Amino acid sequence: MTSQPLPRPETSGTPTSSAAGTRLDPWLGSYAERTHGMRSSEIRALFAVANRPEVVSLAGGMPFLDGLPLDALSQVAASVVAERGLQALQYGSGQGDQTLREQILEVMALEQITAHPDDVVVTTGSQQALDLVTRVFVDPGDVVVAEAPSYVGALGVFRAYQADVVHVAIDEHGLVPAALEETLAALAAAGRRTKFLYTVPNFHNPAGVSLALERRPQILEIARRYGVLVLEDNPYGLLGFDRDPWPALRSYDEDGVIYLGSFSKTFAPGYRVGWAVAPHAVREKLVLASESAILCPSNASQIAISSYLSTCDWRGQVKSYREMYRERRDAMISALSEHLPEASWTVPDGGFYTWVRLPEGLDARDMLPRAVTARVAYVPGTAFYYDGTGADHMRLSFCYPTPERIREGVRRLAGVVSGERELVELFGTGGGASDDDVVSPAPNIP
Ligand SMILES: Cc1ncc(COP(=O)(O)O)c(C=O)c1O
Numbered sequence: 001m002t003s004q005p006l007p008r009p010e011t012s013g014t015p016t017s018s019a020a021g022t023r024l025d026p027w028l029g030s031y032a033e034r035t036h037g038m039r040s041s042e043i044r045a046l047f048a049v050a051n052r053p054e055v056v057s058l059a060g061g062m063p064f065l066d067g068l069p070l071d072a073l074s075q076v077a078a079s080v081v082a083e084r085g086l087q088a089l090q091y092g093s094g095q096g097d098q099t100l101r102e103q104i105l106e107v108m109a110l111e112q113i114t115a116h117p118d119d120v121v122v123t124t125g126s127q128q129a130l131d132l133v134t135r136v137f138v139d140p141g142d143v144v145v146a147e148a149p150s151y152v153g154a155l156g157v158f159r160a161y162q163a164d165v166v167h168v169a170i171d172e173h174g175l176v177p178a179a180l181e182e183t184l185a186a187l188a189a190a191g192r193r194t195k196f197l198y199t200v201p202n203f204h205n206p207a208g209v210s211l212a213l214e215r216r217p218q219i220l221e222i223a224r225r226y227g228v229l230v231l232e233d234n235p236y237g238l239l240g241f242d243r244d245p246w247p248a249l250r251s252y253d254e255d256g257v258i259y260l261g262s263f264s265k266t267f268a269p270g271y272r273v274g275w276a277v278a279p280h281a282v283r284e285k286l287v288l289a290s291e292s293a294i295l296c297p298s299n300a301s302q303i304a305i306s307s308y309l310s311t312c313d314w315r316g317q318v319k320s321y322r323e324m325y326r327e328r329r330d331a332m333i334s335a336l337s338e339h340l341p342e343a344s345w346t347v348p349d350g351g352f353y354t355w356v357r358l359p360e361g362l363d364a365r366d367m368l369p370r371a372v373t374a375r376v377a378y379v380p381g382t383a384f385y386y387d388g389t390g391a392d393h394m395r396l397s398f399c400y401p402t403p404e405r406i407r408e409g410v411r412r413l414a415g416v417v418s419g420e421r422e423l424v425e426l427f428g429t430g431g432g433a434s435d436d437d438v439v440s441p442a443p444n445i446p
Contacts, residue, residue, distance in 0.1 A: 004412040006014050009032065013119060013269075020208065023372055026147075030245060033140075033162070034140070034160055034161065034162050035160075037159035037160060037162060038156070038159065038160055038165060043211060046368060046372050047059060047377065047378070048375030049372055049377075050372055054375050055372065055375045055376065055377055056222070056340060056376045056401055056405050056406075056408055056412065057321055057376075057397075057400065057401065057409075058376065058377060058378045058396040058397055058398070058401065058406070058409050058410075059294055059377040059378050059379045059395075059397060060151075060204065060267075060397055060399075060400050061352055061391055061397050062399065062400050063264065063265050063268065063269065063321070063399055063400075064324065064325075064399055064400050065253065065262055065268055067317075067320055067321070067324060068267075068268060068317070069224075069317075069396045071195060071313065072256065072311075072312055073308065073312070074306050076304055076307045076311060077304060079307060080300060080304050080307060084293075084303055087299060087302075087303065088299050088303045089298060089299070089300060090132070091295060091296055091299070092289040092296045092297070092298075092299035092302070093278070093296060094111075094123025094276075094287050094288075094295065094296050095120075095121050095122065095287045095290075096120065096275070096297055096302060097122065097299065097302040097303065097306060098117060098297075099156060099279055099306050100122060100273075100302045100303075100305060100306040100309075101117040101118075101122065101275075102117045102119040103306055103309045103310070103368055104117075104120050104122075104261065104275050105117060105120070105254055106309075107238075107266075107309075108248070108250075108261065108277070110244075110245050110248075110257075111234070111237055111238075111245045111246070111247060111248040111251060112247040112248065112251040113248050113251045113253070113259065113277065114256075115250075115252050115277050118280075118283075119274045119277050119278065119280070119283060120275050120276070120277055121173060121275060121278065121283055121286045121287055121290065122273065122274075122275050122292060122297045122302060123273075123274045123276060123290065123297060124267065124272045124273070124274070124297055125262060125264060125272045125273070125274045126233060126235055126260040126261065126262040126264070126274035126275070126276075126441075127153055127157075127274070128274065128290070128293070128294070129260045129262065129274055129275065129276040129286075129390065130154050130157045130231075130233065131160075131293075132159050132262075132276070132286050132289045132290055132293070133196070133258055133276065133278075133286065133288050134158060134160075134161045134163065134229055134375040135161060135197045135245075136282070136285045136286060136289050137162045137196060137218075137219060137229070138161045138162075139162075140161070140162035140163075140193050141162065141163075141164055142163055142193060142194075142195045143164050143165075143166055143187055143194045143195060144158050144163040144164070144165050144166070144194070144195055144196060144197075144198055144326070145159070145164070145165075145166050145167075145168055145180070145183060145184070145187075145193050145194055145198070145228070146165050146166070146167055146168070146197070147167065147168060147170045147174075147175055147198070147199055147200070147204070147207075147382060148167030148168060148169055148208055148390075149167075149169070149170075149207060149355070149384030149385055149390055149393070150165075150198060150200075150385075150386075151200055151205045151233065151384070151386055151411075152206075152379075152383045153208070153386055154233065155196055155384070155385075155386055156384070158198075159199075159386070161343060162187065163195070165185060165191075165386035166187065166194075167385065167386065167387075168180050168183045168197075170204070170207060170209060170317035172209050172215075172346060173209065173210075173211070173212035173218055174199075174201060174204070174209050174210055174211030174215060175211055175215065177215055177218040177219055177222060180197070180219060180223075181220050181222050184223075184226040184228060185226075186220065186375060188226060194226065194228045195228075195229070196228060196229040196230065196231045196232050196258075197219075197223055197228050197229070197231065197243070198231045198233065199211070199230065199231070199233070199249070200220070200223040200235055200311045201216070201232060201234065201236070201237075201246075201248075201249055201389050202234055202237040202238075202240075202245070202246065202286075202350065202351070203236040203237070203239060203240070203349070203351025203352070203353075204351070204353070205235075205236070205351070205353055205395075205419060206349030206353050206355050206356050206379070206381075206383075206395035207346055207352045207353070207355040207383050208344055208346040208347070208351060209348070209353045209355075210246065210349065210350070211249075213247075214248055216247070216249055217252055219249070220249060220257070223256060224253070224256050229257075229354060230249055230253070230256055230257045230258070231257075231258050231260070232248060232249045232250055232257050232258065232259045232260065232263055233337070234248060234259065234260060235260075235261070235264060235265045235274075235360050236264075236265055236350060236351040236352065236374065237261075237392070238266050238318050238322075238351060239265060239318070239321060239322055239325060239350045239351055240322065240350035240380065241322055241325065241326035241347065241348075241349050241350050242326070242349055242390070243350075245389050250277060254279065255279050256279075258276060258277070258278045258282060259276065259277040259278075260274065260275070260276050260280075261274060261277070262274035262276075263274075263277050263305055265321075265352070266317075266318050267305070267308065267314065267317065270306055271298075271302075271304055272298070272299045272301060273297070273301050273302060273342040274297075278445060289341045298351065309326055314342030322350075322404045324435070325351070325352065325398070325399060325405055328398040328399065328401070328403055328406060329347075329348060329354075329398050330358045330403075330404075331398065331403035331404075331406045332354055332396060332398040332406050332410065333345070333347055333354070333406045334407075335406060335410035335411065336354070336356070336396075336410055338410075339410050339413070339419060340356075340410065340414045342359045342417070342421075342433075343356050343359055343417070344356070345357070345359045345396075346439035352398065352399035353395055353396065353397050353398070353399075354395075354396050354398065355381075355393055355394075355395060355396075356378075356393060356394050356395075356396055357363060357392060358392050358393065358394065358417065359421060361418065361421075361424040362392065362417065362420050362421065363383045363392070364378070364380035364381055364382070364390075364391055364392070364393060364394040365380035365382050365391050366391070367416060367417075367420050368380055370416050370419070370420065371412075371413060371416045374412050374413075374415060376409045376413045376414045376416065378394045378395060378413070379394065379395040379397075380393075380394055380398050381393030381395065396410075399439060419434035
């Protein structure tokens with residue numbers, strides 16, 4: 001029997017790639033409506049260039065892993081297969097490995113969370129937990145309230161589920177309670193249903209600020225009063241430079257908060273292990289949603305992390321990360337003071353990022369191609385707003401480059417800013433924000 005070529009699909013008149021000899025997408029008319037929000041942008045291409053060694057990238061949010069004890073970790077990896085290979089290479093529980101869930105409780109105890117292993121759902125990074133929570137709660141057009149600015153990867157998820165994101169102001173002490181109250185009141189008055197409040201209370205990505213202790217119960221009280229669930233995303237909470245972790249929002253309120261944690265920044269992102277802690281009924285839905293997405297998180301990764309936690313000094317590793325990132329923060333802040341005094345910035349006391357306000361009239365997105373030409377990269381503030389505003393800010397990361405590279409990067413950036421200011425003085429302000437923005441994180445800008 002000879003095989004016949006299958007007929008080409010009908011594609012509502014769109015030229016097919018072979019017919020037109022182009023790379024036009026023959027499936028353009030077939031995509032689900034929700035994919036319309038999944039846009040990439042022109043700056044994604046720039047980040048490919050930004051990864052070249054001659055460019056100092058202050059853009060990426062990748063942890064610096066060189067200090068990891070690779071010898072010990074290779075023994076861990078070998079023992080996972082040698083001692084527990086048949087389990088590690090098999091499917092596992094949709095909710096995650098029981099032993100790891102117990103160990104996660106020890107990690108969270110540092111932030112005063114008390115929970116039961118049954119409350120924990122292991123996920124493929126906290127990014128998957130963001131996806132699951134949004135899938136479980138958000139119908140198209142539902143409101144998600146999020147800080148202004150917010151983590152670009154969360155905004156990408158909200159957009160993919162066709163949420164309507166309403167931003168609430170933050171200041172140097174995190175989310176502003178009065179602004180939250182005002183926003184929730186206005187939404188309620190307009191008859192809009194707010195599904196949850198998304199917040200990164202510690203060492204915020206991108207703003208670098210933390211929610212002040214006295215504001216934590218206030219935020220929860222306001223959310224409770226308006227019947228709004230809180231989604232607490234906390235990958236950086238243990239990475240404070242000069243202080244112990246503050247109590248998580250979840251430690252004040254077990255019923256009103258879904259907490260997300262991750263091993264990506266306190267250990268390594270490569271195993272892709274994160275988790276959610278949720279009220280009982282929510283947790284059941286998250287497990288069902290996760291099973292439908294991935295059946296179960298990787299057993300091999302979970303057992304490797306579990307064995308790392310039980311055989312290596314993970315607390316010592318977190319301490320050495322804190323010291324290393326503090327030194328890099330210091331290099332960043334002193335370089336900004338020296339080279340860019342006309343800008344202003346947050347001084348983070350933990351985490352990976354500082355949030356820089358550019359001098360009047362400058363547009364961080366317009367300026368980016370010139371910065372990359374000058375061999376320095378950053379993420380324009382527009383990436384962190386749902387509506388494409390924020391062009392007067394940029395996020396600078398100090399996690400990955402060495403202190404010397406950070407100083408060199410800021411020096412180059414200062415040259416670009418000064419050239420840009422001259423242009424603005426000569427020709428007036430640049431292009432300004434549009435909605436054609438970064439809407440999904442480039443792979444290297446978590
Ligand atoms: C605020 C925030 N949430 C979630 C994530 C996702 O982390 P992961 O999926 O690696 O746990 C990141 C990564 O940078 C982040 O900054």
